[in-house]
Amino acid sequence: MPPHQNKVELIGYYGSDETHALSAWTSTSRDLTEDKKNRIPKLLKMLAENGHETPFEKSSIHFLVTTDIASHIHLVKHRIGVSINAESARYKELKEDKYYVPVDWDLEEQEVYVEHMEACLQRYHSTLERLVQKGVSRKRAKESARLYLPYGNQITADVMFNFRSFVHFLRLRYSEHAQLEIKDIAKQMLQLVQETGAFPATLNSFGLTIDNCLREPFK
DSSP states (O other): OOTTSOEEEEEEEEOOHHHHHHHHHTTTOOOOOHHHHHTHHHHHHHHHHTTOOGGGGGOEEEEEEEEEHHHHHHHHTOOTTEEEEEOOTTTSOOOSOOBOOOTTSOHHHHHHHHHHHHHHHHHHHHHHHHHHHTTOOHHHHHHHHGGGOOTTBEEEEEEEEEHHHHHHHHHHHSSTTSOHHHHHHHHHHHHHHHHHOSOHHHHHHTTOOSSOOOSSOOO
C-alpha cells in the first residue's frame, strides 16, 4: 500500500458457507450429508434472494483499518452487527503522524494539502507540550490539542462485522454513489474476504464481486 493511503488488514474470521447453511438447516436437521453439502450453494442463493438473512449473522469478519477521519465516520455509522474500537487522541498522544492524501488530486493540489497537514500535525504536538509546560494536566492537554487534527488525519480502528452486516455495508459503501475513500476501503475488505476462500457461495448468493458488488441498485 503506498504511503498516505488508507489500508485494511484482515485480523481473522469465523465461519464459512457451511456455517450459514447449518444455521438455516437447524429448523429441520443439521445432519450434514454429502448430498446436503452439494446443495449449499443453491440453499444460500435462495436465502439471499428471498431476504432470509438471519443465517448469515452466524459468521464474523475482523479487520484492522487505518483510515482518514472522514472515512472513519462512514464506518461508525454502521452499528447493527458491527463492533468498532479505535485509537483515541484523548487517551494518548498520536506520535506517529499518519494522514491520507487524495489519490485523484493533481500533484500541485497534493503538495499544498501535504504542507497544510504537516503544519497541523506540528501544531498539535507543539501545543500539547506547551500546554503541559503552562501547567495544564497532560490528560487535558492531549484531549484538547487534538482539536488541531483535521479530517485528513488517519487513525486505526478494530472493526468486526457479522456477515449479514458486512453485506449491508458493501451495498452502501461499495457503490458508485459512495465517496471514493470509503469505496476503496470496502473494496479492500471484499478482496480480503474473497481471499480466505471460506465464503464463495455466500458471496455469489449476494452477487458480491470486485467487479460488481451490488445485488440491486443503491437506494
